[in-house]
Amino acid sequence: MKSIRIREGKERSLLRRHPWVFEGSIAKGKADPGETVRVEGPDGRFLAWGAYSPSSSIRVRAWSFDEAERIDAAFFQRRVQQAVQLRGRLPIDSDGVRLVHGEADGLPGLVVDRYADVLSAQFLATGVERWKPVIADALLQATGLTRLYERSDVGVRGLEGLEPATGWLRGEGATEVTIREHGWRLTLDVAEGHKTGYYLDQRDNRRLFAQWVERLGAQRVLNCYSYTGGFSVAALAGGAQQVVSVDSSAPALARARAHVALNGFDESRAEFVDADVNQHLRGCLQRGERFDAIVLDPPKFAPTAAHAERAARAYKDINRLALMLLAPGGLLLTFSCSGGVSADLFHKIVAGAGTDAGVDGCLLARLEAACDHPTTLAYPEGEYLKGLAILKR
Ligand code: SAH
Numbered sequence: 001m002k003s004i005r006i007r008e009g010k011e012r013s014l015l016r017r018h019p020w021v022f023e024g025s026i027a028k029g030k031a032d033p034g035e036t037v038r039v040e041g042p043d044g045r046f047l048a049w050g051a052y053s054p055s056s057s058i059r060v061r062a063w064s065f066d067e068a069e070r071i072d073a074a075f076f077q078r079r080v081q082q083a084v085q086l087r088g089r090l091p092i093d094s095d096g097v098r099l100v101h102g103e104a105d106g107l108p109g110l111v112v113d114r115y116a117d118v119l120s121a122q123f124l125a126t127g128v129e130r131w132k133p134v135i136a137d138a139l140l141q142a143t144g145l146t147r148l149y150e151r152s153d154v155g156v157r158g159l160e161g162l163e164p165a166t167g168w169l170r171g172e173g174a175t176e177v178t179i180r181e182h183g184w185r186l187t188l189d190v191a192e193g194h195k196t197g198y199y200l201d202q203r204d205n206r207r208l209f210a211q212w213v214e215r216l217g218a219q220r221v222l223n224c225y226s227y228t229g230g231f232s233v234a235a236l237a238g239g240a241q242q243v244v245s246v247d248s249s250a251p252a253l254a255r256a257r258a259h260v261a262l263n264g265f266d267e268s269r270a271e272f273v274d275a276d277v278n279q280h281l282r283g284c285l286q287r288g289e290r291f292d293a294i295v296l297d298p299p300k301f302a303p304t305a306a307h308a309e310r311a312a313r314a315y316k317d318i319n320r321l322a323l324m325l326l327a328p329g330g331l332l333l334t335f336s337c338s339g340g341v342s343a344d345l346f347h348k349i350v351a352g353a354g355t356d357a358g359v360d361g362c363l364l365a366r367l368e369a370a371c372d373h374p375t376t377l378a379y380p381e382g383e384y385l386k387g388l389a390i391l392k393r
Contacts, residue, residue, distance in 0.1 A: 001036070001037070001038050002029060002030070002031040002035065002037050002038070002052070003029050003037065003038045003039075003040050004021070004026055004028075004029035004030075004031070004037045004038070004039045004040070004050070004052065004059075004060055005026070005027045005028045005029050005040055005041075005042065005044075006021065006025055006026065006027060006039065006040065006041055006042060006047065007024075007025055007026065007027045007042065008027075008042045010024075010025035011041045011042065011047055014039065014047045014048055014062065014065075015047070016378060017062075017065050017378040018378055018379060019048075019050075019061055019062040019103050019108050019378070019379060020058045020060070020061060020062070020108075021039060021050065021058070021059055021060035021061075021062070022057055022058060022059060023056075023057050023058075023059045025059075026059055026060075027042065030052070030054065031052035031054075032052065032054070033052070033053060033054055033055075033126040033129070033130070033160075033161060034051050034052070034053070034125075034126035034127050034128075034129055034130025034131070035051070035052050035130070036049055036050070036051060036052075036063070036071045036127075037049070037050055037051070037052045037060060039060055039062065046067045047065070048060075048062040048063070048064065048065050049062065049063045049064045049067075049069065049071050050062040050063055050127070051063060051108070051125065051126060051127025051128075051130065052126070052127075053125060053126040053127070053160055053161075054126075054161065055159070055160065055161035056125070056126070056159050056160050056161070057159070058125075061103075061108035061109060061125055061127055062108070063075070063106070063108075063127070064106075073134045073138075076107075076131055076134050076135050076138050077134075077138045077141065077142075079105065079106050079107050080100065080107070080135065080138040080139055080141075080142045081138070081141075081142045082105070082106070083099055083100045083101075083105040083106075083107065083112075083142075084099050084139075084142040084143055085142075086105075087099055087372055090371050090372055091371070092203070092370070092371070092372055093181070093182050093183075093203075093207070094179060094180060094181040094182065094200075094203055095114070095115075095116050095179050095180055096113065096114065096115050096116070096179035096181055096186070096198060096200050096203070097113070097114045097200065097372050098111070098112070098113050098114075098200050098201070098370075098372040098373050099112045099113065099114050099119070099139075099143070099372075100112035100121075100139075101372070101373050101374060101382070102124075102382070103376070103379045103381075103382055104373075104374045104375055104376045104379060104382050105374075107128060107135075108125055108127060108128070109123065109124040109125025109126075109127060109128045109129075109160075110122070110123060110124070110125075110128040110135065111124065111195075111196065112139060112196075113196040113197065113198070113200055114143065114145070115177040115179050115188060115190065115196075115197055115198065116177050116178065116179050116180075117145055117146075117147065117177075118145070118147050118148075118149060118175075118177050118190055119139055119140075119143065119145055119147065119148040119149065120148075120149045120150075120151055120190040120196035120197050121135075121136075121139070121148060121149070121150055121151065121152075121169070121196070122150075122151050122152050122154055122195070122196060123135075123150065123152045123157075123162075123165070124152065124154060124156050124157060124160070125160050126160050126161070126162065129152075129160070129162055132169070136148055136169045136170050137170075139170075140170055146170065146171045147168070147170060147171030147172070147173060148168070148169045148170040148171065149166075149167070149168055149169065149175060149190040149191065150165055150166055150167055150168070150169045151166055151190065151191075151195065151196050151197070152164060152165040152166065153165070153166050154195075166191070175189050175190045175191035175192070176188070176189045177189070177190060177197070179198070181203055181206070181230070182203075182206070182207045182210070182234075182237075184233050184234075184237060184259075184263050185259075185262050185263055186198070186228065186230060186233070186259060186262075187228075187255060187258065187259070187262070188228065188255075192251065193228075194227065194252075198228070198230075199227060199230065199297075200370065200372070200373070201337075201369035201370055201373045201385050202230060202231070202297065202335075202369075202370070202385075203370045204367075204370045204371075205333065205335075205367050205370075205387060206230050206231055206233075206234040207234065208365070208367070208389070209231055209234045209235065209238070209293075209295065209333055210234040210235065210237045210238040211238065212238070212293070212331055212333075212364075212389070213234070213235050213238030213239060213240050213293055213331075214238040214239050216292065216293065216329070216330075216331055217239070217292075218235070218238070218239075218240055218292035218293040218330070218331060219240060219241040219242065219292050220240070220241065220242050220244075220290065220291045220292050220293075221235040221240040221242065221243045221244070221291060221292065221293045221294070221295075222243075222244050222246070222284070222291040222293070222294045222295070222322075222325070223235065223243060223244065223245045223246065223294075223295045224246050224277045224280075224281070224294065224295060224296050224297070224298070224318070224322070225246070225247060225277055225295075225296065225297045225298045225299065226245035226246060226247045226252070226253070226256055226295075226297075227247060227249070227252045227256070227297075228252050228255040228256050228259060229245050229252075229253075229255070229256025229257075229259045229260070229270075231295045231297070231333075232245045232256055232259070232260070232270060233259050233260070233263055233265075235293065236260065236263070236265040236269060236270065237263070240269070240292075240293070241269060242269055242270075242271070243269060243270050243271070244270075244271045244272075244273060244291075245270065245271070245272050245273070246273045246275055246277050246280050247273075247274065247277075248274065248275065248276055248277075249274075250274055253272045253273075253274055256270075256272060257270070257272050277296075277298070277318060278314075278317060278318055278321070281318060281321035281322060281325065282321065284325055285321060285324060285325060289325065290325065290326070290327045290330075291325055291326060291327065291330060292326075292327050292329075292330045292331070293326075293330055293331040293332075293333070294322045294325060294326055294330070294331070294332050294333070295333045295334075296318055296319065296322055296332070296333070296334040296335060297333075297335045297337075298314075298315075298318065298335070298336070298337075299337070300337050300338045300339075301314045301315060301336070301338055301341075302336075302338035302339075302340035302341050303338065303339065303340060304339065304340045305339075305340040306340065307338075307340055308338075308340045308341055308345065311336075311338055311340065311341055312341070312345070312349050315336060315341070315346070315349045315350070315353075316349050316350075316352055316353045316356070317353075319332075319334055319349070319350050319353035319354075320353040320354075320356045320357045321357075322334065323353060323354055323357040323359040323361070323390075323392060324357045324359065326359075326392045327392070328392055328393065329391065329392060329393075330391070330392045331364075331389065331390070331391055331392075332361070332388075332389070332390045332392065333367070333387060333388075333389050334350055334387060334388050334390065335367070335385065335386065335387035336385075336386055336387070337384055337385045338384070339381065339383075339384045341386075342386075343366065343383070343386040346386050346388070347366075347388065350388055350390070354390075359392055359393070360392075360393045361390040361391060361392050361393060362390065362391040362393060363388060363389070363390055364389040364390065364391055365388070365389040366386070366387070366388060366389075367385075367386070367387030367388065367389060368383070368385055368386060368387070369384070369385040373385070
């Protein structure tokens with residue numbers, strides 16, 4: 001077993017059970033990609049078992065802080081089983097569920113979503129890559145399912161020195177799946193969709209949106225960055241007369257359009273616009289359009305804190321435009337999924353947008369990812385999705 005010695009003073013985060021060891025915190029030791037290492041303090045005392053990643057600035061990801069624990073197949077079976085069992089105890093009204101959420105489930109670099117009877121997984125770090133066959137079997141065993149698709153086609157794998165990898169890991173067949181979310185039917189393709197196929201993290205916020213649209217009697221709704229129209233279906237379910245979905249992905253919009261009919265709504269109530277959201281919002285303003293409810297759910301503008309300033313300008317701009325387009329008494333649901341923008345900073349950005357728009361608003365709620373995307377006390381960096389529900393005065 002190889003050892004990684006931590007520099008003096010750099011062991012504190014591991015003692016708090018934070019699972020990452022950065023390159024600069026290591027005094028000596030190296031290992032092969034994904035190899036299990038013993039991480040030890042400057043005095044040689046045990047701190048953690050972890051997976052080594054020679055090319056990543058996150059050089060070790062901790063598996064366990066228990067010296068007696070062995071990192072073997074049984075370890076992965078236990079962790080996967082715990083993650084799956086936890087979801088069974090959560091209030092989730094869908095058969096689309098995040099079963100494994102990386103570090104928060106003690107499996108750094110692993111993301112697994114269940115869509116009806118298909119599992120879709122991302123292996124994002126050398127540790128889970130090395131244990132992939134064991135993890136794949138453990139997932140089937142814990143869920144009783146037979147089909148697991150891999151979507152490890154994500155840029156961050158490059159930082160780990162890993163090539164993209166996609167395809168069936170276990171089982172085979174059609175990659176299109178229909179899930180049932182809050183009684184709505186939504187389709188996705190695990191091979192073609194974004195990430196693992198769909199954005200499960202917004203599940204609770206989609207239901208809230210349907211409820212608010214209904215309560216407010218919102219008639220005209222604008223769903224920006226709609227992807228396959230989850231919030232659009234929510235708005236129709238809430239009774240909106242007209243929903244405009246805007247996205248720059250034609251395949252996503254085609255699926256959004258299909259979702260209207262699939263859920264039994266009249267197609268005349270839905271409009272789909274293939275456009276850049278910022279430009280579309282400006283066009284709406286010029287045409288004097290007004291909406292009773294608007295959703296802004298953009299992609300990650302700031303992957304890390306280094307991009308925060310440019311991202312802040314982009315967030316502020318779309319939020320300013322949306323606040324101007326809202327009718328008085330209208331609802332804005334606005335999100336950021338940028339890890340580099342904190343909830344606090346996002347609030348300030350949107351407040352600034354309100355000032356620039358000359359609009360005040362009542363903050364109805366602070367929103368976050370659904371509970372199957374947990375954060376843990378030891379790993380607050382896991383928090384990424386934040387949102388605000390604002391009622392325009
Ligand atoms: N709200 C969606 C998820 C949105 S993901 C849901 O509930 O499922 C972000 C979406 O923004 C993606 O579908 C992507 O295609 C789209 N997108 C990215 N940049 C865009 C731009 N500049 N204009 C319009 N859409 C954009």
